Amino acid sequence: MVDIEQYIRNITDFPKRGIQFKDITPLLASREATDACVQQFIDLLDNQKVDKVVAIEARGFFFGMLLAQRLNVGFIPIRKPGKLPYKTLKESYDLEYGTDSLEIHEDAIKKGDLVLLHDDVLATGGTAKAACNLIERLGAEVVQCNFLIELEFLNGIRKLPNQNVKSLLKY
Ligand SMILES: O=P(O)(O)OC[C@H]1O[C@H](OP(=O)(O)OP(=O)(O)O)[C@H](O)[C@@H]1O
Numbered sequence: 001m002v003d004i005e006q007y008i009r010n011i012t013d014f015p016k017r018g019i020q021f022k023d024i025t026p027l028l029a030s031r032e033a034t035d036a037c038v039q040q041f042i043d044l045l046d047n048q049k050v051d052k053v054v055a056i057e058a059r060g061f062f063f064g065m066l067l068a069q070r071l072n073v074g075f076i077p078i079r080k081p082g083k084l085p086y087k088t089l090k091e092s093y094d095l096e097y098g099t100d101s102l103e104i105h106e107d108a109i110k111k112g113d114l115v116l117l118h119d120d121v122l123a124t125g126g127t128a129k130a131a132c133n134l135i136e137r138l139g140a141e142v143v144q145c146n147f148l149i150e151l152e153f154l155n156g157i158r159k160l161p162n163q164n165v166k167s168l169l170k171y
Pocket residue numbers: 056057058059060094095096100119120121122123124125126127128156
């Protein structure tokens with residue numbers, strides 16, 4: 001049994017003073033640990049049907065794509081502004097350390113699609129909330145939001161009151 005928590009490195013005062021950054025790169029560097037994470041995500045999905053995996057730039061892409069492959073469905077990127085080349089929908093949000101916007105291609109998912117939303121970290125919840133809004137504006141349904149890490153002390157889950165939220169690690 002792999003203890004995935006051992007692969008998360010804490011970096012003090014990154015990217016700003018007062019932030020303890022959860023560095024997932026040691027986890028990404030381990031084939032054994034990434035396999036264990038994918039299996040745990042699949043178990044948490046509990047056979048829920050999924051049509052698309054949507055993940056958030058940039059760190060959400062790592063496991064988002066692995067999950068899409070494992071679930072045998074397509075992968076959809078939600079990206080920072082100005083990166084997607086076709087017509088987009090846009091949502092703005094607050095970060096633990098700043099503000100930003102997210103975009104999705106307007107034809108990326110269809111009305112009625114069942115979507116698994118993935119990101120690496122749930123912190124204040126603004127990013128995930130904005131992503132859910134984008135998916136729902138396209139008429140799709142978010143069946144689960146899953147995260148490698150939930151920073152419970154930031155209470156991001158309060159911004160996702162109607163979502164099925166699952167995390168592999170909680171701090
Ligand atoms: O819950 P929140 O407070 O909104 O924060 C969580 C978001 O913050 C980080 O992304 P970041 O914007 O640092 O971008 P990156 O993935 O490109 O490094 C993380 O990957 C989440 O997407």
